[in-house]
Amino acid sequence: MKTEWLTVKGSFLYAGGHGVEYRDKNGSVVNEDQMWIKVISKTGEVRSVNWKDVYTKVRDFAGFPAPGYLTHEAVHWSEVHKKWFFLPRKASTTMYDEKADQTKGTNLLITADENFKSFEIVKVGVNNHPERGFSAFVFVPGTKDSIIVALKSKEVDGEDPESFVTVFDIRGNIIMADQKLGGSYKFEGIFLTKRPEPTSTVSSSSSSVSTKGTTSTAAPTRRPWPKPNCGNPRLTNGLRNLFLHMHNRFRSNLAKGQTERSNGWGIAPPATLMYRMKYSCAAESFAQQHAGSCVARHLPQHAMPGYKENIHILRNVQTTREGAIQNALTSWWSELARFGMRSNMMFYNSEFQRGNRNVLSWSKMAWWNNMELGCSVQNCGTFFLTVCMYKSGGNFVNQHVYRVGAVCSGCPRGQCDGDALCRW
Secondary structure, three states: OOOOEEEEEOOEEEEEOOOOOEEOOOOOEEEOHHHEEEEEOOOOOEEEEEOHHHHHHHHHHHOOOOOOEEEEEEEEEEOOOOEEEEEEEEEEOOOOOOOHHHHOEOOEEEEEEOOOOOEEEEEOOOOOOOOEEEEEEEEOOOOOOOEEEEEEEEOOOOOOOEEEEEEEEOOOOEEEEEEEOOOOOOOOOOOOOOOOOOOOOOOOOOEEEEEOOEEEEEOOOOOOOOOOOOOOOOOOHHHHHHHHHHHHHHHHHHHHOOOOEEOOOEEOOOEOOOEOOEEOHHHHHHHHHHHHHOOOOOOOHHHOOOOEEEEEEEOOOOOOHHHHHHHHHHHHHOHHHHHOOOOOOEEOHHHHHOHHHOOHHHHHHHOOOOOEEEEEEEEOOOOEEEEEEEEOOOOOOOEEOOOEOOOOOOOOOOOEOOOOOEOO
């Protein structure tokens, strides 16, 4: 048996093969070696177990009875769910054919209870690339085994091998579409490590530390992110910080690609580069001029050169300014969950033609290089008017709201913070 997958269940390591019979050209079974697995104890005892019945149940449930087949390179036991998870590499309703097998990749996720009595199957996105098949996967730590990072491999005659990484949840919703890995390789294993914690020091510049006669130079700390502090008495620094904190928190959740739902498109994918916003007193001055006028419509572009704005009208004047701010920002951000944005995050002219089901406020909050923010809120007697100004603005046709890919992969080394935002 050639080992294709490994998983831990209880105190034992399980090692399994492809899970298919070897047949001759006439379809007769020659051997069933790949339908056995090894179970290895902590002390190294090895037990051979015939899994023919298990593999057959999985194959038949998925709709590929013999002489059809499923081949397995990605199998895990989840202690959280008390279930087996299978991501078959290949699937066919007909007998194995070497040439045809190259395009039999699946998008199936099959789960089974501990005793293989009950099964469930979901499709992971759409199988647009049958030449790619699952070769390994792991559960993302901290997600209660609800999010999977998987490798896919492509092996086609006359072409270089290729490998891809993808992320999805256990309901089959794509979080990150296939991303090609560099080089002409077939990767067959994946392991996640925790990002090292940043080194803490006592100074914002390099300093020498002496301990028992040994002198070393401490690494410089990252400067604290500037807190909002403007001279306009109509807005407190506490309210400014609320505007800034909510924007950066929303952007962080989006950049991580784990939680922000995009209606009709599953979970919004992660961002290669999403800047952390700073608060701008200049932007606030434009926002204050608009909010103070109590004009409940967008300003013309010439009235706010270099900026684009979001406005929100709240008819409930019984709330506080904090409540009005929270209502406005939550309403703008919720456009993604209510109306959705295509998963490649490309902003086309059609976004302006969606009527009341647009995401034009969300996209300004989320635009990857909107680095400066300034806002204001005004009680206009019968309504609260909340205004935010953004620079560079966003909503540029045929540009991306953000580039989809591995988190922070577009951020300069050392500038990505623990919130998946890029400092500048």
